[in-house]
Amino acid sequence: MKDRSILELEIAKLVSDILGETVGIExxxxxxxSWDSLRHVEVIFSFEEAYGLRLTESEMASLRSxxxxxxxxxxx
Amino acid sequence: xxxxxxxxGEAYRLRPIGDADADFIIALRGQDIRARFLNRISxxxxxxxxxxxxYYGRENDYYFVVEKKRDNTPEGLISLxxxxxxxGRAEWGRWIVAPASMAALESVTLLLDFAFTRLGLAEVYxxxxxxxxxxxxxxxxxxxxxxxxxxxxxxxDDLVHDAIRHECTGDEWKEIKPHLATKVLRIxxxxxxxx
Numbered sequence: 334m335k336d337r338s339i340l341e342l343e344i345a346k347l348v349s350d351i352l353g354e355t356v357g358i359e360x361x362x363x364x365x366x367s368w369d370s371l372r373h374v375e376v377i378f379s380f381e382e383a384y385g386l387r388l389t390e391s392e393m394a395s396l397r398s399x400x401x402x403x404x405x406x407x408x409x
Numbered sequence: 410x411x412x413x414x415x416x417x418g419e420a421y422r423l424r425p426i427g428d429a430d431a432d433f434i435i436a437l438r439g440q441d442i443r444a445r446f447l448n449r450i451s452x453x454x455x456x457x458x459x460x461x462x463x464y465y466g467r468e469n470d471y472y473f474v475v476e477k478k479r480d481n482t483p484e485g486l487i488s489l490x491x492x493x494x495x496x497g498r499a500e501w502g503r504w505i506v507a508p509a510s511m512a513a514l515e516s517v518t519l520l521l522d523f524a525f526t527r528l529g530l531a532e533v534y535x536x537x538x539x540x541x542x543x544x545x546x547x548x549x550x551x552x553x554x555x556x557x558x559x560x561x562x563x564x565x566d567d568l569v570h571d572a573i574r575h576e577c578t579g580d581e582w583k584e585i586k587p588h589l590a591t592k593v594l595r596i597x598x599x600x601x602x603x604x
Contacts, residue, residue: 366542367542367546369544369546369547370513370547371514371551371592374595390511394509394511
């Protein structure tokens with residue numbers, strides 16, 4: 334399993350690529366305006382593909398930050 | 410107005426709002442941190458019922474509850490109002506979706522489809538507080554065209570706010586909708602598979 338800090342960096346890169354702006358490991362929907370409802374859909378599906386996961390409906394909405402996503406990736 | 414439009418989508422529907430939704434309106438608009446960008450509403454059911462009573466009397470106003478089709482859970486609110494059939498224009502707004510919901514995109518898609526295909530409008534627009542960056546980003550991302558800045562459009566808690574207007578014509582919607590529909594379908598497949 335990857336180290337959490339590596340995962341956070343990977344996911345920050347994934348989110349940055351989708352949003353078209355640099356998002357750090359502290360990035361979250363509440364603090365990054367371009368991480369809106371529309372782009373969140375892209376983030377979620379890209380995240381699933383990258384880590385071979387299938388999120389539940391509640392997870393799709395409740396995972397709102399790079400750290401949330403890293404935590405979920407750690408669980409596998 | 411008391412309308413009877415029920416708009417069925419892939420995972421969500423829009424249904425007419427009613428008095429029984431007063432508690433839901435208060436809970437959604439009163440507790441969500443994003444409600445700071447909406448006009449204040451009273452937290453009393455009586456006041457909300459009064460507001461709804463006045464709304465029923467307005468002939469050019471369509472207020473909907475966004476509901477999950479699978480289990481009829483209310484997850485949001487959205488409206489089309491100031492409908493001017495003479496010039497074919499209307500504003501949409503009073504839009505708020507529960508933080509734990511994925512209904513945002515489909516609720517907007519259903520409402521704009523309603524405006525253009527059912528009501529036959531030529532153009533719709535929305536006004537969003539300029540400081541509400543996430544919602545303005547959403548409108549930009551959808552492809553809605555930015556109009557003229559609406560100076561001093563909102564007054565909330567005695568503070569005056571400018572608004573960013575986004576506009577969309579029926580012809581533009583024909584171009585935009587397929588892009589959004591792809592995402593709506595993908596979300597819906599997931600939500601419906603959790604039944």
